[in-house]
């Protein structure tokens with residue numbers, strides 16, 4: 032009996048000591064996690080700083096600006112540009128890139144989607160003697176390019192699994208013996224890594240001095256830090272090792288400094304000349320809409336957005352999270368009268384091709400796709416890209432939304448966000464390299480109601496900030512948002528999780544919201560703290576996750592991976608109230624975004640519609656590029672946003688873009704709107720007298 036009591040007593044002591052130890056271990060593990068995270072941040076910073084130093088010290092002997100000087104091939108290049116490609120002038124950096132590759136340099140090109148990367152290697156390929164090898168990741172992309180070049184009369188072929196024996200023979204003869212006509216040869220990376228026969232023919236071609244250049248398209252696929260890593264791209268370094276004297280040009284639309292470093296190393300081009308163009312796409316209007324938790328409501332909103340903003344059936348893409356969701360959304364859009372097809376990886380290639388072709392030829396209006404609808408989409412006139420759910424990273428979102436407006440005309444990128452979608456994505460990406468970190472970056476983008484959306488891209492890609500010109504919802508919004516003090520709410524959430532942890536319990540995001548609501552109700556809170564709506568509590572919890580007060584933990588079951596919310600490294604600070612927590616007001620509702628109004632032509636006044644036409648005309652007259660070279664920031668802002676405009680401003684604006692060409696009828700329309708306004712206050716516009724100018728003020732309540 033006494034023995035038993037002693038044992039029980041000791042057991043209690045042991046258990047309490049174990050508890051103490053477990054707390055200490057947890058604290059140490061949290062600290063370890065914090066330090067690991069800081070370690071990887073510092074390592075990345077160090078790498079970036081070293082690379083920029085190395086790049087500066089190993090900079091090419093010719094200064095970059097010299098690539099725009101005079102070269103012996105200038106007139107021949109101009110002739111090919113104009114008479115073969117039908118292009119009247121170079122876009123930014125194209126001529127410099129062509130000159131550096133013509134000078135035999137290795138080149139890295141980072142140029143936004145639709146910027147004109149293809150010309151940078153295709154023109155030198157025509158200009159230089161011999162055969163240019165182009166490695167490209169997708170069959171459809173290759174087919175498009177070969178078709179386009181053939182139509183221009185340039186002998187281009189592809190060597191892929193679909194190439195017939197006859198063409199294969201022709202290609203091999205050209206490589207081996209220099210017979211026949213072949214200027215540009217497209218292959219997939221698999222050909223380089225898997226076909227010894229092909230590599231030996233290429234070797235012969237090089238040996239005979241006939242390999243003119245090597246181009247690696249979509250070069251970000253080399254890096255596992257990039258968003259589209261392709262294992263076969265890793266082997267492309269062999270090309271520089273085997274053909275060191277042949278200039279290599281690597282091209283991509285996006286690459287962070289880390290990805291750039293990675294691909295320079297993998298392709299063995301340490302002394303390459305880098306041409307990094309801005310990631311800015313000034314013609315794209317970015318916005319985030321609050322997403323309802325009711326599926327049907329979301330579809331209604333998307334359908335309304337499409338039909339109201341694009342009554343002329345302009346093309347668009349809707350991205351979805353899963354294959355099932357993609358089929359469902361396409362079906363529901365069709366039920367609402369929108370010609371929508373779905374596209375995902377579970378379909379066979381013939382079905383996918385059919386859907387793609389229908390859409391490319393504008394026989395369907397919308398493709399509802401998963402991420403599988405990715406590279407190789409080069410339809411220029413995509414007017415809108417809607418994300419039904421958030422993407423998994425800023426880079427993925429930049430790429431996917433960037434499929435809009437490749438022709439340079441104004442287009443919209445809309446993301447439907449609700450915090451409840453975060454665990455769905457995080458349970459998919461948490462095992463990926465930096466998966467959660469990347470996801471939390473895009474979540475930060477979505478949660479923000481104040482910062483410029485464009486600014487988030489500049490920051491992500493390490494570029495200096497540029498003017499947004501009111502081309503995102505946050506910059507265009509005139510709603511004054513208030514910060515809610517959520518420090519007290521945070522304390523409740525943290526203490527709830529603490530209790531649960533003690534009792535070995537877990538909670539998903541939604542369960543935690545419910546527990547919070549119950550506790551709030553029963554706490555009889557006389558505190559000053561405001562009562563939060565369900566969506567705001569979700570938003571707060573997600574904000575606490577990205578701020579590391581909380582964290583997500585994952586548990587696998589036979590069928591799925593569940594995401595739970597747990598205490599993060601900074602929970603103690605939050606519990607002590609040492610870290611004030613602020614939550615910004617509500618996410619914009621659909622009818623507050625500036626450009627959604629601007630593109631709703633059916634709701635536009637006559638003047639607005641005229642201005643809209645003017646933007647399109649100027650863009651198209653400027654080679655499809657939104658006219659930053661022609662207009663000042665303020666003028667672009669006027670054109671972009673249909674903001675209140677005075678006759679004086681309008682005349683100045685039109686004068687700058689050649690009044691005789693675009694101007695007179697707009698001034699007439701404006702004059703008549705002002706006259707009409709004077710008499711009857713038509714077109715939802717109020718007239719005010721301000722100094723000597725007449726100012727038209729949009730009445731948002733009337734129009735909404």
Ligand SMILES: Nc1ncnc2c1ncn2[C@@H]1O[C@H](COP(=O)(O)OP(=O)(O)OP(=O)(O)O)[C@@H](O)[C@H]1O
Nearest residue numbers: 118120121122143144145146147148149150284654
């Ligand atoms: N200097 C130029 N002037 C006018 N049009 C041009 C010029 N250069 C390229 N283009 C056109 O711009 C369009 C986009 O070019 P291209 O397909 O090379 O873009 P890209 O940079 O490869 O884009 P993505 O990354 O989306 O594939 C094409 O229709 C091309 O003919």
